Amino acid sequence: MFDTGVGHPLVYARRMLGWSQEGLAARIRAAGIRRGTPVATTKKTVYWWERGRKPDELTQALIADVFEISDELREQLPWPYWLPSPQVPELYRPWTAAGTVDALGDVLRSGRMDRREFTILSGVTLTTLLHGFLTAEPAIAHAAAGGGRRISPAMVDHIADQITDLQRADDTHGGGDLVFEAEGLLSLTHHLLQTGSFPAERVKRRLYAQAADLGRMCGWMHFDIGRHAAGQRHFVAALKSASSSEDALLAANVLAFMSIQAYSTGHPDDADAMVRTAQTAVRGRSTPVVDAMLSARQARALAKAGETRDCYQALNRAVAHLERGPRDDDPPWAYWVNQAEIDMLTGSCMLDLGDAAAAQRKFTEADASYGPEYVRTHVLYLTRMATAQLQQRQVDAACASTGQALTLAAGVHSGRSSDHVRDAVKQLIPYRGEPAVHDLLDRAKTVTT
Structure with missing residues (x-):
């Protein structure tokens, strides 16, 4: 039923x-x-x-x-x-531990199938999802109990180590190949939740949290390679898993990633609603780093909506939160939230709002402090840097930035990165008469065709 x-x-x-x-x-x-x-x-x-x-x-x-x-x-x-x-059957599963296990099963049975006619969660459907999340009863993870073999903390530790490795590998290589590994690990986690028994409730809650982290990761990887429907389904199952883990900060992270998909597919108001729901859920129990991340994501949604004043206010909040510094209770998944990330997001907002010169300055500041392991991030922001430069008629500089992005993209399996590079190359076509641009366009033929 x-x-x-x-x-x-x-x-x-x-x-x-x-x-x-x-x-x-x-x-x-x-x-x-x-x-x-x-x-x-x-x-x-x-x-x-x-x-x-x-x-x-x-x-x-x-x-x-x-x-x-x-x-x-x-x-x-x-x-x-x-x-x-609405293409997301997980919506129909109740906000209970058993409902979470069923939702994970729904997603895993669907495999990598991705409907062509992707429909973003919006309107009543989105409101229902967010309301269900906020009003779910606490301690619901206790309700599900498997009767199978005992799941040891060591097994949960093993899964945690693999999640960490996957997160770091995704930063460098993109999700195109790693999604198979992430889905396999999610399948294992689902199996343990469905069939296992646990020595303590904290072990069970931790496994639900790992299902949420893996579901969020699979959602992100599918989104990264252009499988939007599959990505959205994983995000919904991840949100239910985070709710069952009773980890509000983890649920907020899932909503933040869902918001990226929403504003990237032309639904900035829905993205803002997702972030606001996350902020409500963590109020009074968050950390400055998490608050900074949420404010920055909200700023991106507001920039996409053309809300200049509100966007800059959100960016100022993100900076203020980050200046409060790290804490011992910061969640491990927030390792990437730092000043460079906030600067990159600020530059992206400025570019969306029409201030190319300010955006270029922010991109330059951020690029100087970003580590080389964040290859996909470098690709994305080099293409945005190229756009900012071209809008200021800095054709040679835009050509150089696009060339760097083209080089880095060759080592990343990320449809999103490839799309950004393709767009950056196309915007140079009107300047094909200049030697540097002509050479770049010739080099990039395999990307733009």
């Missing part, structure tokens, strides 16, 4: 197309006639499906016809998860 506070996927599917229950039933009957297999589907039949009753295989095939779902897609997912909207 589905959480009736959210609704069955079939409800979303037919409402998306403006169909009533009787309207859907009529279309299914018509599809049956076309196939030569008449059915007696009624409004009441649809009603019971939306309460959890499962249609037989013949009727599912007719429903797929009505919604124009391919046989290939229907074979990859069980009923009702192949229905067209």
